[in-house]
Amino acid sequence: MKIVKNLAAILLFMIIQFSVFAQTSLAAETLLKSDFTKESFAKTIDFFDYVRAYAILHGYQPPPSNWHAYVYTVYVNKFGLKMLYTGLCNVSFGDQAFLTIPMQTFVMHYKTENKSRDVLVSSSFLMLLAFNDTEYSLYSDSPDRNDKLWASVSLGFNLQQLFPNTTFPSLCSKTITYPLKSSNGGYTWTWGMKYTNLTALWWRTYISPDNHTYNSRPFALTTYDELTFNYTLTIDPSTHKATLTENYVIGKMRDLWIFSGWFLVPLYSHYNATGCYMYNHKISNETIYQFIERNQIKMSIVEFQNSVLLDHETVCRANGENVTDNEVFISNTTVSTYSDDGERIFDTSFGVKENYKLYNCTADPTESSYKIYEAVTRTVQIGGIAKNEVLNHHKNILRYIPLFVAHMYPKMLERAKESIANVTKSNYIYVISYPNYSGYKIEHDPLYTAYLTTEGASQNQTGRYILIAVVVIIAASAIIVIARKGRKTANMTQSQS
Template identity: 55%
Template sequence: MNFKALLGILLVACLSTTFAIAPVSADTLLRTDFEQESFAKVVDYFDYARAWAVLHGLPSMSSIWHAYTYVTYVNKMGLQMLYAGLCNISAADQVFLTIPLQTILLHYKTENNKRDALVGSSFLMLMGFNDSAKSIYANSPDRNDTLWASFSFGLNLQNVTLPALNSKCEVFPLTSSEDKLTWKWGMRYTNLTAFWITTFITEENETNTSRPWGFATYEELTFNYTLTIDPTTHRATISQDHAIGRITNLWSFWGWILFWPQYHHYNSSGCYQYGAKVSNETVYDFLYKHNVKMSIVEFQTSILLDRETYCTSASGQNVTNNDVFVGNSSISTYADDGEKIFDSSFGVKDTYNLFNYTEYPSENVSHPYDAVVRTTEITGYAKNDNLFNVQKNFAKYLPLILVHMYPVLYSKAKETITNMTRADYLFLISYPTYSGYRIEHDPLYTVYFAPVTSTGINLGGIIIIAAIAGAAVIAIAVVLKKKGQKPIQVFTK
């Protein structure tokens, strides 16, 4: 049974199950929102996808589908920050599909030459791995390692035991300091279940996927953001604090009898098969024994109105589509004439905290370990259609936020953001000491900008800003490419 067939079975089960979950309340995104200094809303982007279809004479999706997305916006000192985090996709506010998509867009004038710059950063996925005897990069996932793409769907199947899925999402409100120069917000996904899909990156650097190796349930996946603006130094920083909760359950598949999977189920008390305990080996014992490590994959891109950009490591190496160890240093983005416009810094917090649940069940004690940061060749990930359709479509419509205000920048941005193979770089942050325990880490991003005192309207007047949300993008992309198909095929294809 392949990945798509298994996903289809789970979706059918999901759609045939009812839940006692309160519907998410959605706000309306207005043109006047972007005249404000800031706002934070949970909006239903499928409403905008339906409006888009009507305006362009395209088939509209069913009104039972909703895509709730947390959107925050800050417009201060000439810097505009737009954040979109997908809460869930639902059918009739009863069946929920949770996909942790996170994207930040920054628009500003560069510090020295006052050029329009657009910088985008997206969380793509978690990826488990273990080093092989032929590993190219120790403690960092590469094509010679065993790789498991951990792609979260979080189907809410509360009455099903393989696995029991009831993922939820919590948003943290947008708050600011008294001087409005420091802003905080975030999201938390709890009880998040993910497919672990064995992934192969060939020597041609193309990625293919096979059927799922198993399922893993993470206690949480949390993103906390802090935007700090310093007009005196012409700097703005975004700290992305993320927490990967401990794995509470792991189902490892090792065969099939007709359509019934053969599996072992590991948790904190032991190993089970069809409900019967077969050993005392816990999920943490299993992951430690097989030397399973964890990593995250993130996507970075930038566009200047009248210049090209390039990115280098602290030692001057080109990191675009290249394997470069970053360590505890940084990656800098420059205009082609040498003006620095952006930094991704990893030396501010070059260690991560690991909370050993077996030793301290309350998780109130942590131990620091060195994180390993490396950029990677892009093609092997960008061509992974089975895993990254959602992310690609998410990025595909990001430039639409500029179409009315900066048409030239829009034309240039759509050629880059719509094509992941043209990213500035993909980077991997790996956590070699893992065993399935909770991880906390926080890389830092720095913007070099020219502050202004007036706020004004910069990203306003764009009702189709809904397209920045991955959920709506799925609907739009499928409608554009496959007219006449039923909306449910958006989720089962």
Template identity: 50%
Template sequence: MKAKNILGILFIGIMMIGLMTPLAEADTLDRTDFEQESFAKTVDFYDYVRAYTTLHGIPEPENFDKWHANMYMTYVNTSGIKLLYAGLEEITTDESAYLRIPMQSFIMHYKTNQNNRDVILASTFLMLMAFNETATSLYPDSPDRNDVLYASFSLGFDLSDLGETLPVLNSETETIPLTHSEDKLEWEWGMRYTNLTALWWRTWINPNNPRFDNSWPVALTVYDELAFTYKLTIDPDAGTATLQENHVIGRMRHMFVGVIPFPLLCTYYNSTGHYGTFGKIKLDDNTIYDFVQDNNLKMSIINFQTSVMADHETYSQTQSGQSVTDAETEVTDTSIETYADDGEKIFNADFGTKKTYKLYNYTADPTETASNIYNRIERNSTARTTKIGGFTGNGGLFAYHIGLMKFLPAVVVHMYPALAVKAASTIANMSRANYFYTISYPEYSGYRVEHDPTLTAYIATEPIATPEPSGLFDNATGG
């Protein structure tokens, strides 16, 4: 793939001595794990998939023995809901380049509150996207097809040998343990990517011609962190399971701008100024935050969500009844409700309740202890659904995501086997999503952002009884 070759050129061009060390030894994932009330461990997910495909005689991709993906997985199985979380730590498809790509997914299984029918629901964080609005922007303060867009993808390499004057560019991950309240109705966990090094690729999301410029990335940035923490609150009496997602986009600390594979053709920004020649000569006092603000760069996140039921289709709409599937619909001050095709409400993604995000002005307060809180409505910060094809048509950009996601439904066989086949044709295929959505933060300047949208599943009050596997999925194991 051309993008992979470019990463190799970049690697040599900035005098990298060695690649990241191989993935750390991981635990195994087994069907008996899903019989527990909970678990939390890091597994090589592709080891699990290899065991699964071997057991069922499923063809494997070429050189699949060299594929590895360390994922931090947590599982909660109580009070009528099963929730599997998977956060990607590192991934490789050739055992030479080990990439740390932030990818977060969760899969829920539960019975619906009213009619006691089984649902599998999946949600995935896809990427960060920086954007610059143009005179022809379609949606103010939100990345759209007429804006200048930059997909921000983690590089994952250890670039710490660049020299004393330049930053350490070695991304790392920290897992946040799974904990619960005494009554086991509240659960918390998460993952943090620290010192996150990412390339910015010029990207277009017009569904008629989706693409990215894979000739050269236009910038390389280092974020303090990209963190995801989750809090699951189960209310058996109300028949709800509420998942609060808190994500933190750490402040930018370093940015290289120019012809990225060639350091002599780049300039470098940090909190003290603007530098050339490998950071040794100061060009002016413009900081990284001045650069982001002067160029009117804004930040957003891209997510998508999918749901399946056994004998029914599902659809998603706003509270006012406007469809959000493959549609560009603003949802800043409302929620997206997902229904079975006979009208039973099964899920709700609420963007209106939490109208603010916190922006920590590092220039005014380097300790980042005081926050300026911006009301999303007053500041025109937006949550919006998008055209699906603008992202799913960018197969080259999401090659690692697609390669990993197509195997995630293999765990559904242990959560609810009757829906495993249908899940494989939907959850594994981004183009089958109920909706894609973006949340944007126009007041940005490269500073730390915190935000926490809320997701609610409408669950039956009695515990789930999982039927025994049958047919294709008999005795399925993994790891």
């Protein structure tokens, strides 16, 4: 019996050694260690199986065996740049309920432009944060700890149990992945994801460093037409420049359910484009867009940025001011990340496109026309957001992202585990707010720039410098968690050709 057990253990080790990802679903693909030596790949994998396989091989504590996260993974390895993208399709933490989380993260590895130092840069969306300025607001038109804040994050709350005779929007979302395609001789790459009929709960939340909690009962439930992410990576060896364009579009809000009376008799008011209803009876002609406008509810995006060098620390400044764990307005400026001895390694520029487009579907149902307004962008204190309990699901996923680095560039793994996906150790967290909102579609595009040394473009280009400009077009993007209830298996993504 002991021999049989030993043979079984050896066989398991050999299987994992061959493949760093163990399949648990026919719809999930196998991610091999050798994939990271290729020029590119695109696969939908079970991320937690990938993590468990790696943990067994290297003596780490694996996540629970009943955790599963289906992730669309794209990798491009060109001219010294290694770019890894992950888009989360759905996730289960062992309670049989799958959550659809439009969670988008990219990690880049490259060597710096001047001193050829190894650097990792990561960026992730944390959440969509609705807010209302109060008389005690610290920063007008930008969410702060004295405002009313609502995190747009669904945590699987069972509304049907409290309202058994009411039909709510489906908490399930169809996910479509756009395949990775190359053109122009391999210098242009495109891919993307699309979520339809997204439904998100709004939670009253607090972002003070000494109060980073949220109310246990949701304030509202809302449905968005869609959330679409399209990406284009273009490399131009003649100008030594590459651009990564992230085009995010969120559709108009279609329904809004406002809840009240939790401690007595739960009540709700349902707003849509035709008016306001209570228990299927129309009580007024006020539409969802009029309600948001009347209550001056504004929208914002919360994102965190991080970067690490192999043998140096980094510092981030805007107009000469350190922005780490600091509240600094950066709407019309650039946040530059430097090594501790002064080499510039990354830029986030908001002044390039400080305005955003708002599409009023009431005035124009085709959403072909828009008005332009000024966005307000500010870095914020890290603790109130990074430690907020409403983001626990996100952090359970993000903390394992550095294990991808083990196959991208193993020398950076330990540095990556220290901080690259740890929100509490962010270089900075920033909020882009949209004071004019009313529930309509928004488009916006700040600019990211990284500086690196290129490799292998051609015989006379090897070792020369290339500028990587990452252009991010944000359309009210967010990390919106959609609960999938009563599901025992994951609703895997569908590829759209």
